[in-house]
Amino acid sequence: MRHILDLPVLVILLGISALAMFLPAAHAVVLRDHDIGRAFFYSGTILLVLSGMIGLATANHQPRNAARSHLMALAMAYLVLPLALALPFDQAIPDTSYVNAWFEMLSSFTTTGASLYDQPERLAPSLHLWRALVGWLGGFFILVMAMAVLAPLNLGGLEVVTGRTPGRGDRQSGIVTRVADPSERLTRFTVILLPAYAGLTVALWVLLLILGDDGMGALCRAMGTLSTSGISCDAGRAGGQAGVAGEAVMAVFFVFALSRRTLPGSFVTGRHDPLLRDPELRLAGVIVGVVMITLFLRHWLAAFQLADGTDLPGVGSAIWGSAFTALSYLTTTGYVSQEWSDVRLWSGLQSPGLILLGLAIVGGGVATTAGGVKLFRVYALFRHGERELEKLIHPNSVGGAGQSARRLRREGAYLAWIFFMLFAMSIAVGVGALALAGIDFENGLILTLAALTTTGQLAQTAGASPISYAGLSDAAKLILAGAMVLGRVEMLALLALVVPSGWRN
Structure with missing residues (x-):
């Protein structure tokens, strides 16, 4: 086991991806879907042999700079792994292309949840399980890398907490950044975070099963909630057959995407303060409260004009x-309540797309599975x-307070302001690139924000009419794929790889 853990991170990830393929294979055999x-x-076996x-x-390979090597592995994982994850998906769907299969897997692995298949019944249950599993593994991967690799280098939002230049270790946490080897940190945080x-x-x-949801739907929704991918095996209600009760349970688990302190292994500042005083949770409560009141008044006033405003169930x-x-949407999960469509019918108004875009831009907590700008940057x-x-x-x-x-x-x-500027520049570049690919400004803006915030469901809810990913050209898919990787890894982490000072340090 020690020799396996000493292998390059990409090799370990490729082996884990190969082993994960045997789960949907066994599920398909149980359902007698032998093709x-x-x-x-076959794909899992081939990739397992290849990774071996x-x-x-590469067993004796020793990188000169282990921290930079792991940061490079984080970026390369989103370029290499989706190519391998797409192999069984492409083989299992005869009427699709490898580009579509690769886009689907990249979207799942980055926890974006953008799907090219608008009709869920087109995919077999085992393929839905594979999409949800890839999203779940992608959420856990970014969670471990945020704690083990990005945090010691003051990246991923932790630079706002420490106030130190991204790309360099924190002197106050020398036992983590100077003594501990990055491979040991990866092993340690994997052992800590995986059980939770x-x-x-x-x-x-x-x-969800107790509340009446079916097995496959409940499992996909559970994976989609914890990973914030928002993947489900049907196009129905967020809580599935469990209804509003299922949504209430899922809402409780959204909290784990709002603050790093809700999961074990957090070693950053403020870990000894009461959880209710956590600035990210308090800011999230304020934002959700303001949006809820605004949307309620918006729909209630419109319904009141239609003489339906006194409908208490409404x-x-x-x-x-x-x-x-x-x-x-604040946690960048992208599930929509079953009451959402009823509210729109009740008031006769369209979906407030601009508000949903704003929520996704703010995003969840630092060092969590959520995307977006992150709550702590907004708080700063x-x-x-x-x-x-x-x-x-x-x-x-x-100014006081310590x-x-x-x-x-x-x-x-x-x-935080530097990151906002980089994020705004990324939006401008993404919209411009999509315009060259033949997409108009409004749809280009929605698609770019959906990719950068890893909230692929914005394409269906933010515009006046749903945007189909299946209708995009290959050029547009490649542009959105780059935006997904950029939104998941973050620009500051990529700059730490490119800037020459990062090579020397």
Whole structure:
């Protein structure tokens, strides 16, 4: 086992991907769908042999800079693994292309959840299981890499917490960044996070089953919730056959995508403070509350003009539909409440796409499976703006709350603003590239934000009419694929690889 763990990260990930293929293969055999079972079994066997051969060839490889090597492995994983994950998917669907299979797997692995198959019945249950499993593994992968690789280098949003330059280790956590080997950190955080991540998934699956959801639908929704991929095996309600009760249970598990402190293994600042005082959770509560009230008033006033405003069941549906959908898009999961369509019919208004886009841009917590800009960056800018307004009123005032708060308002807000600018530039480049591919501005903006925030469901809900990924050209798919990888890895991490100072350090 020690020799296996010393192999390059990409080789280990390729072996894990090969082993994961045997699960849908066994599921297809149980359902007597032998063609799909053979596709997964043969692909898994070939990739397992291939990973073993590469492992033997690279067993004695020692990188000069282990931290940079693991950061490179994080970026390369999204370029290499989807190509391997698409092999059984391409073989199992005879009327699709390898580009479509690759796009589907990349979307799942980056937890974007954008699907080329608008009609879920086109895919066999084993293929839905594979999509959900790939999304679940992608969520766990970014969770481990955020803790073991990005956090010691002050990347992935942790630079706002520490206030230090991204790409360099934190002196105050020297035991983690200077002494511990990156491979040891990966092993350690995998051992810490896997029981919690898998246990929460199983717990949600069981709860949905108890509430009346079917087995496959409950499992896909449980995986899609914990990984924030939003993948499901049907196009129906978010809670499936469990209904609103299932949505209520799923909403509780959304909390794990709002703060890094809800999962074990967090070693960053503020871990000893009460959970209710966590700034990310409090900011998320405020945002969801404001959006819920805004959407409720918007729909209620429209329904009141239609003489339906006194319908108490409609009022309750509007409140819950707005709250669940807002929380789902804030965590970049993308599930839509079953009450959402009822609310729109009740009021006669279209979907508030701009609000959903804004929620996805804000995103979830730092070092979680969620995408977007991240709540802590927004919180840092809020505290900086609050302090600037205070200085306008009282120019000679002194900001208090301790050294951590001052660092957050200064260096943390500065780094958060840099990320916002990079994010805005990425949006401009993505929209421009899609315009060259023949997509109009509005649809290009929605598709770009859906990819950069890893919330692929925005294409169906944010516009006046749903946007079909299946109708896009191969050029547009390649552009969106690049945006998905950029949104998942983040621009600062890629800059840490490209900037020459990162090579020397």
